[in-house]
Amino acid sequence: MLRQVPLSRFVLLLPLLLAACVTEGEEDFTPQSEFLQPSMLTKEQIARRIADLPYLGGSELIDALYWLGQRGETAYEPLIEQLASPTPKMRALALNILCLNKDRRVLPYIEPLANDPDQSVRYEAARGMARLGDLSHVEILVSGLEDDSRYVRALCARFLKEQTRDDFGYEPDAPAPERSVAVARWRDWAQSLPRD
Structure with missing residues (x-):
């Protein structure tokens, strides 16, 4: 037959039992993180x-x-x-x-x-x-439209077009004078964006 422990003894022993379950220095318990671990x-x-x-x-x-x-x-x-x-x-x-x-x-x-x-x-x-x-730093991408590298110009142009659904007449392979006209349009667009 099982002997019953009085509730008062159980309440007194509970903190000791809980303390025994906590281990110091365990690395399984990570500090709270902003992201899922x-x-x-x-x-x-x-x-x-x-x-x-x-x-x-x-x-x-x-x-x-x-x-x-x-x-x-x-x-x-x-x-x-x-x-x-x-x-x-x-x-x-x-x-x-x-x-x-x-x-x-x-x-x-x-x-x-x-x-x-x-x-x-x-x-x-x-x-x-x-x-x-x-879009607070979109000017960086607009400046990329004037990069010496055709690859960088094309990458920035493609991304800006994906974001805006417009190209403002910009062609990465166009001669520099034609590109500069389109870049001016992109700069006007970037400056028209609301600032925080």
Whole structure:
């Protein structure tokens, strides 16, 4: 026959029992984070994929970017860490992936890179912010329409057209005088945007 413990003894023992269940220094309990935390296995996979990015190209790079983008917010923290990478390519790749899910919570981490020393990172930051609905640095993309590189001009033009459904007559392959007329229209448009 089981012996019943009086309720008063149970109440007195409850704090001791609870204290025994708490372990100090366990790493399983992460501090509150703004973003959903991955499982340990997923965390390791994310870290491995990020570490591989500088060595990938072509379809392998695209696959890795897609895979990281599919991890959603569980990949945000390690990607945000990459925004401080000494390598511009890593900063730009991290920006690109962070903006794939169109989660505006990453904006405060992205905006400082609109002033990055590397031009490609500034373009990626402005593009990412625009994807997230923040056009405050769209002038960076408009200035890209005057870049010496045809590739950069085409990339900025395509993205601006996707965002606005207009091209203001801009053609990346047009002679410089024709491009400058269209760039002036883009600048007028950018200056007409409401400022916060």
